[in-house]
Amino acid sequence: MNSISCADGQPMEAILERHPREEASLIQVLQDVHRAYNYLPCDVLVQVAEALDVPVAKVFSVATFYKAFSLDPQGKTIIKVCTGTACHIRGSGQVIEEITRQLGIGPGQTTSDMGFTLKTVNCVGACAMAPVLIVGDQVHGGVKPAKVAKALNQEGPRDAH
């Protein structure tokens, strides 16, 4: 169980080292695993269950309960559209439609080249700039459908190489 290494070259062991080996660490461990792999691979979940001495079913129940976790591989760049109340009434629905038109994916989906995953979130706490779009780490405020292409492209070239 110490043979698996994570995407950033960090062994699974290192993640487990950082937390006490008890049930209370489960969410924090899964968060670290998610950060390293960009999703929660099934075999790693089994390892986590063993390491923390928690039933596998319990690990899956936690992994599927929280929105922050994905059991499917995700695109290189995560696009988050805020659908919180402030963003909803300022037109976040139109932003999603425009992204779908441009990339051919709906919320929760990933482009076939694994470039982008589109997600919706319930408020990112930047409500004063609604509607808010986050591409990778870049936060865009006051987004109109016409500004979507530019926001996506900024990420595009950096991703290409």
Add this chain to the structure above:
Amino acid sequence: MRIESKAQFDSAVRSAKKAAAGRKLDILVCCGTGCLANGSAKVAEAFAAEVEARGLAASVGLFTKKTGCHGFCERGPLVVLKPSGVLYTKVKPEHVPEILDKTVAKGEIITKLLYKNPATKKPVEQYTEIPFYKNQTRVAMRNIGQVDPTDLEDSLAHGAYAGLARALFHKTPEEVIAEVEVSGLRGRGGAGFITARKWRAARKAAGERKFVLCNGDEGDPGAFKDRSIMEGDPHAVLEGLAIGAYAVGAHEGFIYVRDEYPLAVVHLTLAMEQARQRGLLGKNILGTGFDFDVKLSRGGGAFVCGESSALMRSIEGKTGEPRQKYTHATDRGLFECPTVLNNVETWADVGAILEHGGPWFAAMGTEKSKGTKAFSLVGKVKNTGLIELPMGTTLRHIIYDIGGGILDDRPFKAVQTGGPSGGCLPESHLDSPVDYEKLTEAGSMMGSGGMIVMDDRTCMVDVARYFLSFLVEESCGKCTPCREGLKQLLIIYDDLVAGRGKAGDVARIERLAAGMQLGSLCELGKSAPNPVLSTLRYFREEYQAHIEQKACPAGICRDLTAYEIIPEDCNGCHACFRACPADAITGEPKKAHTIHQGRCIACGACYTACPTDAIRFFPKVALAAAASGQGGAS
């Protein structure tokens, strides 16, 4: 160096204040989330680089600070010069040399960067003179925007931990609780429970191991005050927790931070390390023998985890399902130990109350709701941002005097408070004072302080549907009334907005809502019908229009709405053509344009884009009527 006595604390504060006073000028660059998105990090870098290159730090004592959110997010990036108080808005890196050349070197004001009062059209120099700021009273947010949240010395210079020192050196735990009781402080996270009562119960509860928790889940969409406090003044949260721990006899604490708030995690973590180094957290705090330390717990992105029993399960590493409340958390909470849970803002108030005294806090506010309250003012209002006001301020004052009125001067329709557990209040409530009781009476609630302003282009049936779809996703599914009730309600609302509403739908909605209020396990389900019931209470005619006329009066429900261009009013500016995402508009520049109904998706982008109001919307049923040769609209 660790501070180990009252004398050492006083001298640490004195030297921090002296260092701050010794600087000629502080340049405060807002690095809150809003300003960061507008590029404030580059502005701060540019200041730091220019100050360095010109050697200004040493020669004139110039200091660039990255601060938390100044609140006026609409105008970011914001730069405040202290002590003069000049506020520059929408600052770009290229403005930096000019600011240093003119304002810093010669005291000249750069008018183009000043905020212009839209009412008087005059530029305003001092930020304290801007209506948005002038009308505020800041307690929980006292240091946000003033201090560098990554620098404990700066916080000490601004009074951080003075409340903790007063508690530990001058008061017994009972006296601390009494002080908080006098202040009248009630929970800022939703229900408004009396804080001192909670603390006293936990203090009296049996058990050696006790916890104090900070609820930083801030799940209400449209609210971001907790984010700004955790990011902009993390020491205020830590100070409050330490005081609370001392009062109830706890030695361990957790801060539960929402998944979407990574910067809050960074700043809190750093603040905890710095506080430990100076002996403000950890063993033997300030040399008094009191031990207390805090851990951070990151949420997993589930709304229900803001609920107290679910939050505790989540910290324990479990799924965040609420429990039936046979016992209070103050008796058996986290890990079955007596636990006090308070909201971020509640904790931030505690330090100020201990520093300035309970009576000072109680002098503000209304009879039953004391002190001040932070709100995020967002939606269709001119000045969106973060504000803090005495309880009892009227909605009209907040929306019109501070918020500057409705965006594009459109008519006001409603203001939503309390998130998915709250409701929408109509114009007739604009003059009612905002406090816990008044909001609840009106069918809404205080919640996390989100205030979402809505104009005539907001459909109240759609808003209710929006909250239902939010809650369907977020219901943990443990109890049937909440899980199934929400689903059934959403089905009815999907029909309403699609023109399939039937007679009897309103009665069905009310019956389902009553059942959920009665039978749900936790407050999520019990309060879930609030958005539905408040829109029915104040905007029933909109429901009738959807059901009887198959019309959406606000023109938002797409299946019910059509758009057309009024040829006489169209000057052919082509703006609608460019705005249309569906290629449904044709027309040559300078000539009247046309919308092709077959292709139009009724998104309303053209309506918003048109500068001459030449586009109108009307119920889609009129199209069918016209097609079948009975006349009506085009």
